[in-house]
Amino acid sequence: MLGYLFPGQGTVRIGMGAWLRRRPAARERLDRFDALLTRPISPLCARGPMERLVATEHAQVAVTACNLAALTVLEEEGYEPAVVAGHSVGELSALHAAGVLTFDDTVRLVGIRARLMAGVGETGGMRAVMGLPVEQVEDLAEAACAPGEPVVVGLENAPGHVVVSGALPALDRLAALATAATKIVALRVGNAFHSPLMAAAVPGWAEAVREAPMREPRVPVVPNVTGEPTTDLGTLREALIAQLTGRVLWTRTVTAIDAVAPGVEVGDSKVLAGLSRRAEARCLSMADPGTLRRLAKTVAA
Structure with a gap:
């Protein structure tokens, strides 16, 4: 049993996703992600420039692409989550991992979220x-x-x-x-995320989330704004809307994950693993080359 934790946009960097492209299944997933976009994100991840990559309209898409490719690696290795959560925009990746959102709908929603939040302008x-x-x-x-x-x-x-x-x-x-x-x-x-200054993006985001096809989750999801595991689809939908201006209760989230299973940061980042250690919760990072070997030992134990 494992808890899957998906990173958010603050983890972007030039070169992200490079190790994932060495795995055929993950490379195929990245290529499929690119094909669903108006402009592929992989070249920007690989070469930058950094000022474009960190822009909201690109960063949220870039981190989601790596998250879903890393999820493919775990699927290929035969792992399944016992519980999932995602940090900020990472919550969309978590909902996909739980079976709530299809791959295509996840890509579509992250594009909408990124455009709406970037469209608010520089307010803070x-x-x-x-x-x-x-x-x-x-x-x-x-x-x-x-x-x-x-x-x-x-x-x-x-x-x-x-x-x-x-x-x-x-x-x-x-x-x-x-x-x-x-x-x-x-x-x-690019802005004051998870604050009242994001209010202008909420109506469009709420409409997109409420219209998106969603299925009952296969495993519990821990929403950012509650920090409590749930399988109630209505709660997950409303929590996804609320987190645009609401507080990310990540300490509570990783504690809830750790109570169920050891965590793994699913993406190309070590940020969530570091935050988990500060909260005295277990979490390995897939950005660490030795993680798959350690995961096998952890699951065996």
Whole structure:
């Protein structure tokens, strides 16, 4: 038994997916993904430039392509998940792994999500606040808000690793107030995701999600906005809509996954494995060349 964790757009880098293309089944999946797009994403993953790859309209598509190709590798090796979750846009990959979305519908929805979120325009940004409990960061965010300049906790990534999201002046005020933080890092993202500033993208996204064909999940899915495993299709659909402006409860999510089975980060990233360690949860990364061998030992144990 394994828990599948799918990374989100903050994990993109030039060269992503290269190891997947050495596996014939994964290469075929990447080629099929490209064929469903107006413009293939694989050349951008391979060669960049980075400023285009990190743009929202490309990053979400790129990470999903690698996630689904990595899933193919696990399928080829004979693995099946006991529970799944995805970080932010990774939730679409998780829903595909659980049988809720077809491959084609997953590709279509990630394209819609990326375009809608990119279309909001530059309204703000995101910063990781290190070394403080989430409750303290919530208080700092409340103090840093001003009329028309919101800032909220957007992601609870791990203990001592909280991401705030909001208007740039509010982020600057929060940084000035967070004198006890060990580090504050500006994230290389295009906007204030998982905050009220994404509200303009919600109507179009809600329409797309509600119209998308979905099937009952084969295994429990842990939505970002609840951190609780569920097999209720209505809950999953509404949670997918809510996460556009809602908080990603990732610490709670990995704890829920770890209670069921050891995790594996399904994609070309080591970010979620690192966050899981901070939360004292088990997780291997498929970006580590030795992971498939370790998975075999883990499952045997």
